Amino acid sequence: MRKIIIIFLSFMLLMPSFGSFCVYTTFKLNQEEISKTICVQRKMIFNSCNGRCELQKSLKKYADNEKKMHDNLKEKAEVIYIQNISLSDFKLVAPITSRKAIFAYFDKKPISVSNTTFHPPSYLI
Numbered sequence: 751m752r753k754i755i756i757i758f759l760s761f762m763l764l765m766p767s768f769g770s771f772c773v774y775t776t777f778k779l780n781q782e783e784i785s786k787t788i789c790v791q792r793k794m795i796f797n798s799c800n801g802r803c804e805l806q807k808s809l810k811k812y813a814d815n816e817k818k819m820h821d822n823l824k825e826k827a828e829v830i831y832i833q834n835i836s837l838s839d840f841k842l843v844a845p846i847t848s849r850k851a852i853f854a855y856f857d858k859k860p861i862s863v864s865n866t867t868f869h870p871p872s873y874l875i
Contacts, residue, residue: 766816769812769816770809770812770813773805773808773809773812774805774809776808777801777804777805777808781800781801784801784804785797785799785800785801788801788804789801789803789804790803791803
């Protein structure tokens with residue numbers, strides 16, 4: 751199911767770039783009928799047009815539609831950015847100084863040295 755959706759979406763994305771190809775293919779498939787019914791020169795004996803006049807009209811119409819769509823997208827893409835400037839009065843506050851309490855003073859010699867290692871009480875084990 752995912753593959754089908756991926757193929758469908760890819761086809762839909764690529765379809766606008768093949769627009770003139772689709773117009774030309776449709777013309778080639780129906781060229782004989784177009785040259786007999788729609789062509790301006792259909793009543794002439796030696797018709798050299800073979801419906802190409804209708805192909806030119808269709809391609810021009812497609813190009814005009816494409817240009818209109820491009821212009822519409824361009825208009826929608828123009829975004830107006832508005833910057834909201836708020837005027838606030840900020841006051842300078844003096845920084846708070848803190849002094850760390852030093853518990854061990856290293857300017858004096860140590861009084862005693864402990865050579866024993868701490869062992870937790872045995873009843874907790």
